[in-house]
Amino acid sequence: MAGKGGVGKTTLGATIGLSAARSGLDTILVELDGHSSLGRPFGHAQLSYDDVDLLAGQYELEGSLRGRQITPDDALVDYLASSGLDQIGSRLLRSGAVDVVSTAAPGIRDLLALGKIRQLETSGEADLIVVDAPAAGHALTFLRAATGLRSSSTSGPVRDQAEAVLEMFADESRCQVVMVTLPEETPINELVETAYDIEDEVGLKLGPVIVNGVWPEIDGLADELEALGRQTSRIGRSRELASRYRLNRCAAQQAQCGRLSEELALPQAQVPYLFRHTIDRDGLDQLSDALDQELERLGL
């Protein structure tokens, strides 16, 4: 999942995970640092390196949904252990050596996380892994780590790790990027720019684009506003202001969605704004229903 901050990338990641689990897939949601809130709609404020069942006692589904966190430090210890170097892992961390190396070659941290994701994918532990990537341009930096380190490292485990990650990236049956945006100018501009970079520079296949927070139109609003006439009372002025605001907002959003499909030839799924401040389990079900409908409409 990639997208500018604040567009609902994390919520849509959880939505896709839920949709997948509902359709019978064993699914894992992965967050990359402690500040993501992937687990929150399921009542898990914080995920950890060991996965948890996000639907325990909540849903009866064919598939399953687990959540976990992958941090570079944990991934390093894990990686060294699997390479038979477990005794030096904690020493490396303690000595601050990891900090020094990642200062010199900062992509190392990203590559460690990517490598862990690849290992998870290869292990066959899940049918689908949904990764909440860093926001906006940082997603690109994150994804590029493998390319960068392949070119600067000619041999050794880092090189092997980078190769394996790039092999996964290149195979669209294994790995795709779903970009999320709001129907607004800036997020769409950045999405289009990032999309081309991801495809051209990282060589990842782009899945459908999800437009989040689309304000539903209210039938008859425009006609009623026209019939309203001049308003002088306070409530009358509020009615007029709110109607205009809604109509302008809806029109501007649809114009942006149109522009997006012109500028980026990818299937576009729209999910509605729910007019609520937090997305709980119930909200996630609504989003998941809406997304399923859209994907069906798109034949995906």
Next chain:
Amino acid sequence: MVPGLEGLSVVVCLGPGGVGKTTTSAALAIALAQAGKRVVVLTIDPARRLADAMGLDDLSNEPRQLSGDWSGEVWAAMLDANATFRAVVEEHAADSTQAERIVSNRLFGDLTSSLSGTHEYMASERLHSLNRDDRFDVVVLDTPPSRHAFDFLDSPDRLVRFVDHPLYRSILAPRQGLMRMVNVAAQMVVRTIGRVVGAQLLDDVVDFFAAFEGMDEGFRTRAADVSELLASARTGYVLVTTPRVEAVEATRWIHDGLNQRSMTPALLIANRAMPQELANPGRMPAVATSAIDRNLEQLSQMASDEKEMIAELAARLELDRVVTIDDQAEPIGDLTGLSVVARSLMSD
């Protein structure tokens, strides 16, 4: 004058993603210029938003002056990490041979273009030079979203720690021809790193840093200067947010991060709020039957929730300087639009 920003030489705008931080930074620069300051706004977020907001095709590392209705000056620049790194190397290298040796190293391109981290060090170098530039009274910094802003704020200290780290010293020691006993434990760590990252990459890293011989003290000094500047009373922090739950939460997290670094925000800007008068729409019918009233009900509920959310946030952060900016129907794409926002930032 913008409340809380009097007499500052650096204004750092922080906030979660998608709250309009860049546009707000540009509007702040204009507001400061309207108060007579010569301001440069530097965006270190790798996105084009600043140019878009100002109605410009492009921005580069070198500040570009904008003309408009203000008594001071407004300049704008976008951090180019590669160009900054080159400029720093060219300015501080002992001679052109050393500069050439650095920029031709394979890692140089990788470090500045594809790998994260370097961007923040270069942002710090750029801030250092703009702050000393006589053309400007104030530098307004538009930072990357949320925690990436701290990558920037922490980068000067990290660089200092890096240069001071015994491991860095011991990697370079033999190359520097020092005939002293190299710490055996450190050498073991170096060999271990070599096993993990590959001997070739390690050699490149060593070559790369060895090429900086004699320059690392300069990097260290400038990083320490920036660190001191960011902690001083000459720097002010502005929190930008929107009245949405995630944004408000992220803003509290940023505020905590600032506090941990002993930095206090001067001002909270709540951007993209619903028209505030909708919070008190007048007497509503008990049951909304028309489309108009169903819509008004929905929006006025949102507007009053938003108002409450911002008041709560301000109270929790113990900030009494709060400016709320109404959502603009159209995206801001020129200086006129920015001036409108700038006006709502000014105190009476």
